[in-house]
Amino acid sequence: MKTIIKNIVLCVILCTMVACDSWLDTTPPSQVPEEDQFDDEFGFRQALIGCYIGMADVDLYGKQLTWYSTEMQSGQYTIHSQAYVYAMGTYQYTAQRALSMLNSVWQKAYNVIANVNNALKFIDKRQGVLDPASYRMIKGELLAIRAMLHFDMMRLYGYGNLAGRTDKSTKPTVPYVTDYDKEMTPQLSYDQTIELIVKDLTDALGLLDDEPITGKHPADYYDALNDDGFFSDRTFRLNYFAVKALLARVYMWEGSDASIASARQEASDVIREGERLGLYQWVTTDLVSTDPIHSTEHITSLNIPAFTDRLTDYYLYNFLEGTAYEAIKLSEDNLLNIYQETGSGENADYRREKLFFRNSNGYYTPLKLAQDRSSGYLKLNRMPLIRLPEMYLIVAESYLRGANIDLSQAVSYLKTLRENRSNYIDISGYTRDELLTCLMNEYRREFLCEGVSFFYFKRIGAADIPNSTIVMSDEKYLWPYPAIEREMGRVQ
Numbered sequence: 001m002k003t004i005i006k007n008i009v010l011c012v013i014l015c016t017m018v019a020c021d022s023w024l025d026t027t028p029p030s031q032v033p034e035e036d037q038f039d040d041e042f043g044f045r046q047a048l049i050g051c052y053i054g055m056a057d058v059d060l061y062g063k064q065l066t067w068y069s070t071e072m073q074s075g076q077y078t079i080h081s082q083a084y085v086y087a088m089g090t091y092q093y094t095a096q097r098a099l100s101m102l103n104s105v106w107q108k109a110y111n112v113i114a115n116v117n118n119a120l121k122f123i124d125k126r127q128g129v130l131d132p133a134s135y136r137m138i139k140g141e142l143l144a145i146r147a148m149l150h151f152d153m154m155r156l157y158g159y160g161n162l163a164g165r166t167d168k169s170t171k172p173t174v175p176y177v178t179d180y181d182k183e184m185t186p187q188l189s190y191d192q193t194i195e196l197i198v199k200d201l202t203d204a205l206g207l208l209d210d211e212p213i214t215g216k217h218p219a220d221y222y223d224a225l226n227d228d229g230f231f232s233d234r235t236f237r238l239n240y241f242a243v244k245a246l247l248a249r250v251y252m253w254e255g256s257d258a259s260i261a262s263a264r265q266e267a268s269d270v271i272r273e274g275e276r277l278g279l280y281q282w283v284t285t286d287l288v289s290t291d292p293i294h295s296t297e298h299i300t301s302l303n304i305p306a307f308t309d310r311l312t313d314y315y316l317y318n319f320l321e322g323t324a325y326e327a328i329k330l331s332e333d334n335l336l337n338i339y340q341e342t343g344s345g346e347n348a349d350y351r352r353e354k355l356f357f358r359n360s361n362g363y364y365t366p367l368k369l370a371q372d373r374s375s376g377y378l379k380l381n382r383m384p385l386i387r388l389p390e391m392y393l394i395v396a397e398s399y400l401r402g403a404n405i406d407l408s409q410a411v412s413y414l415k416t417l418r419e420n421r422s423n424y425i426d427i428s429g430y431t432r433d434e435l436l437t438c439l440m441n442e443y444r445r446e447f448l449c450e451g452v453s454f455f456y457f458k459r460i461g462a463a464d465i466p467n468s469t470i471v472m473s474d475e476k477y478l479w480p481y482p483a484i485e486r487e488m489g490r491v492q
Contacts, residue, residue, distance in 0.1 A: 038122040041130045044138050045230055047119040051145050052237070054112035056302045056383070059104040063310060065152065066383055067328075067369060069101060070451035075468035076334060076444065078363065082325040091476040103482045106157070109149050110177065116146045117180040131225055133211075140207030144238035147200035148246055150176050154193055155253065156479045161461030162190060163255025172492060184490055194254050201247050208240040215277045235298050241270050241279070242300035245386045248394050253459055260402035267391040267398075270299065280388045282420040285350040292355060292368050295379035297388040307381040308371040315369055318359050328449075329363035330356070334467050338444050342423050349423040351445050368449045389446050392417045393439060400436055410435050417442060440466075 037043045056062040064070070072079055072089035079089040087095035093102065123130070123139050130138070158173040159165065172187035176196045179185070188196070210216045213234040222231040238246075244266045251263035274280045281296040288294075295301070304310070319327045330338075335356065342349030356364040371380050396413035399406040411428055414435065418424070427438055443456045444466065457465050458477045465472060481491045 038119070038126050039129065041134055044119060044123060044126075044130060045134070047115065048138050048141055051112055051115050051119075051142070052302065054108065054115065055145070055149075056304050057108055058310065059101075059108035060112070061302055061383060061385060062304050064101060064105055065156075066385075066451040067449045068314075068451075069105075070156075070454045071449060074444070074451075074453040074457070075465035075470075076330060076338065076448060076453065078329055078331045078334065080321075080325040080327070084326060091470065093480050099483075102479055103484075106153070106482050106485070109153050113146055113149050113177050114180060116142050116149075117178060120146075121180045133222065134225060134230075136207040137211050137231070140204040140211070140243075141238050143200045143204040143207070144243050144246065146178070147197045147204070147250075148238065150174065150193070150200075151197050151246070151250055151253075154190075154197075155455055155458070157481055158190065158478070159474060160253075160455075160458035160477055161255075162253060164461060165190075175490065187491060194250065197250055198247065201243050201250065204238070204243045205240065205247075208243060211240055213239045213241060213277075213279065214273075235301055236303050238300055241274060242386060244270050245299050245391060248391065249386075252394055252397070255459070257403040260398050261404070264395050264398035267394040270391045271388070271395070274299075274388065282388075284420055285354070285422045288350055288354050291379060292370050293379060293382055293384065294368075294387060295382055295384075298382065298384045299386040299388060299391075301382045301384045304381050304383050307369075307383070311369055311371060315365060315367075316359075317357050317365060319361070321361055321363075327363075327365075329359070329365055332362060332364065335364050337467055338441070338448075341425060341438075341441065342445075343425050347422065347424045349418075349421050349445070351421055351448075355448070366449050384450060387450075389417050389442075390452065393442055393446075396435075397439055400432055400439065405432065407432060407435060410439075414438060414442065417446070421445075 037047070054060070058064065069085055069088045071077075072085045073091070077089070079086050083089075084097055087093070087098040088101060092098055120139070120142050123135065123142070127135055153174045159171075162168055165171075168190040170189055173190050173193050175185040175187055176193050177185045178196075208214075211234070212222055212231050225231060235242075248263045248266040248270070251259040251266065280299070283291050283294040283296055287296075313326050314328045316324055316327045319329075335352070339349060339352040342352055355367050357367055358364055369383075392413045396410045399410040399413075407430075408428075411430070414427060418427075427435065430438060440456070443453050447453050457472070461477075463472050470476065485491045
């Protein structure tokens, strides 16, 4: 009976743990004493799952930071002036709708970070109640979640184009919160913050280096611990290779020659080991009809129950332009601009041919997030966070920037991606500038509906975003801190 009651209580915690009034309000929403919550392995498992549930919230990767606000800032779409996201899509951060969204993202992210830190506060103290394999995996994932959320807060509310800035060692960015208490966390410089992100991810790698996805143990090694499936479906979690992929992102964002080389190493490791272990399969033209989300390429993704319900008002097969303000759509001109170099006939890029529906009013609806069970689609309710193609693009870019330019290597990685999309146009004779343009276009084609392209433009400090007439600047790229955080002196 005690176990049943405890399970019920912990379920309540999971539903409420990310609903704090402020990111500094770390008082547990439940009255369950902390020592009871973490008195066995079940409590730590549920705390970790609760953090993933928080990440899947509409204010984070379940909507705003993937297929909605950040995606609308990529310049790819035609946004109705009455759409809720219009202010964000046009970088009007003082509009009320934008302010509401900006505040919610900040609050939710730091609430999840608080929950991560609460679990980390106890995991070493209570290590004895955990199986060693569980301890390493849970702690490793908690550290990775903390790093990922801080990194994305820095990417959003902080500057891009760090490689071209001279004040990284002095200018403060978002608070890096590592303690579960009410003390104000001071802002650190970009250099210091990136150092903490890298440390958390590196520590996570050390803890996750023999988890199931690495293949270091026989398939049945975790059976005794896996009666509830906790060690299964590792692509739904921040697994070992997801952490390496995150490190590649972080190093590319920092942008120094040394970091670019480190990004190449981490991304190459994911590609090489993923191939050796058979972890990832390219979704080719014959597979995409039943797997538009490219699930077999996911390095990590989130499970979002009833994902269809979130998409219903946005991804519409047909709509009336005057009433469906929220419809996510591309004009024909935008589509042709994105896929301007994609071949025809047998060389036609399938991303253009198979991942869009042409509406009767001439707009195109992306189909990548389609959740149509009647059509035999596989892997429903998945939102990718990192996919294999990004690793190929990072490696390719690392050979186009930094200290070791190698055009032939860049071509090789770009060609692998393009040919697995049925785009066989020869790029072997392209110049460095032409290859950089090709790289940018691959970000635009490959990551529609995933929120990745905006971060690419911000990272390189692009003054112009294709399809957009808005001249970009720090003012446009930089999400403003919530007013309450400034008023309380928590950020400057």
